[in-house]
Amino acid sequence: MFEAVQKAYVDAYEGAASGLPGGSIPWVRRVRESGLSRFREVGFPTVRDEDWKYTNVRPIAKQPFATAVRDGVVVTGVELPEHAALESHRCVFVNGHFIPDLSRLQKLPDGVTVMSLSDALRQGVAELETELGRFVPDALHGFAALNTAFLTDGAYIRISDNCSVEHPIELIYVCALDGEQPQVCYPRNLVIAGTGSRVAVLERYVCAQQDRYFTNAVTELVARPSAQVDYYKLQQESARAFHVGGLFVHQDRDSTVTTNNIAMGGAIARTDLHVTLSDTGAHSTMNGLYIGAGRQHIDNHTQVDHRVAHCTSDEFYKGVLTGRSRAVFHGRIVVHQDAQHTDAQQQNNNLLLSRDAEVDTKPQLEIYADDVKCSHGATVGQLDPNSVFYLQSRGIDQDSARSMLTYAFAKDVINRFAIEPIRDELEHHLTLTLLRGKPVGEPA
């Protein structure tokens, strides 16, 4: 299926390869070609693949998307999210390309490197040679393979050992494509948090207008021993766009990584989160919130690999769906044979606000060790009419009552997001945008 489209991508690569950043450096070429050969081998996934059973990517795979180029990028008129309360170091990418003029990296503390991946590739940063592509699993799906083949720009973030970064580092990907010609961006990020370092990174996808385009993103995140990383992925693509993203997390001994995976945009949006706990004492918290409306399709596939003993993982995903939207949650926990004393928890709760909304939730535990503590739970429910009535009987109109209860449902996962402006933004989205009710605020 889609062979002609597959060939178009391969041809596009052949034509573009030497012009891509670092295209003359042998190892860079090797990385890209490993991606290309994987893509040739597996192509696009179909619903016959177990991991894509509920997500049909035909609308994405039926036509080739041209790579969005840097030339002609209009940087004016692009509205960036502004939070008065959020002080951050900021990297802005338009159509997948780093735009220094919109970025704000002057105040980076010592010990922190934030640079565009294309610059890092051109300069031949040594660490990239050993680390780039190392943390994506071998059995990659075609989209991630395609990202590797076309990897061009994104962020390379390096936090030195024992360096604590006070303000979050924001990576903002803005798509400003008119949608007349189908175009794709391939954001690629590599974040390495050195031993004992501490950092928060916020990766955000937004659009300049509600057009159709395709974002195919991959992020590799490495937490060295005892590093503490708070990672956010905030996906707010155009409601007509396609988004396929991979977040591959590798954790060393005693590291703590919290991923906060928030999906609100996209016509079809899929995120693969893959966490590997590679040495003892590592802890992973996986928080997720997906909010679907209209005819959106939002798919989250998560996998945590407990490879060694004494690691813990705690996964908590919630979904709120209205209209005819559909969501998929697949949470896989693999406890390898040597991973004794693993503690792995997983919870997925869904709230359906309309009759036509739908969710498929699938917990999957594979346990090969015998002394472990694992649990999982999944629920799908609706707003309790008794609660709505109770609030109405206190004078609160029905829309506001539904808003309050929807926010109340999502609140325990939202409260896990450490960055307050993100919490405020989600409250606003849930109560004002999603239900078109009145904004409600917590009393001081």
Place this chain on the structure above:
Amino acid sequence: MLSINNLHAAVDGKPILKGIDLEVGAGEVHAIMGPNGSGKSTLANVLVGRDGYDVTGGQVVYRGKNLLDFSVEERACEGIFLAFQYPVEIPGVSNLYLLKAALNSVRKHRGLSEISAVEFLKLIKEKIKLVEMKEEFLHRSVNEGFSGGEKKRNEILQLAVLEPSLAILDETDSGLDIDALKVVANGVNSLRDEQRAMIVVTHYQRLLDYIVPDKVHILANGRVVKSGDKTLALELEKRGYTWLAQNSDAAAAPSAGV
């Protein structure tokens, strides 16, 4: 204040209220008593406009307006308050948040501005004393993990904050031990005034020792079969509901239609 005239109502197509007549004036406390299934709770739910309670006949006039035309929230904003027999638990919505949202809705309806955070907290701190509630309860989710007594106190707290014109207490005494009952009754008594009417729905006379009614009505088989002053409740307590059955056609002929 409230005038109920030949009210008929059905639940799931089954007639429950079969011609209720009731006049409640400002400042009055009316007790409604009756055996299980007599329609007491149905009457309370019809007055607040709960879904599934279908009015099939009659009129309810509240402060000169046709109450049945109003939505649930409009009735609340117009000053009708029901203290529920079984208050729901609402995880994720704090008590304080609910109180503020409710108060502001009612204020907005009355053309008042939103209450300031400072004023609101001052008001709440004063009101929780009425029901002897600890401040920590304000920050907990509405009724979540509350004991039966705490839930009922919480209802009375909402009543105290919203200051309705007509308060309906639906079996507020059920499930309360004597100490909790006294706290709840004291809270209610402190809210009695000349402008406010109350309808106290109860199965037992016990509550009426503490909340002394001006009038007592006995409901049986969807009708008011007997009305009187507070002594009626005492008589009923002494002689039991079977005494009524012998005295009332309505109660004696439960299969009689409307």
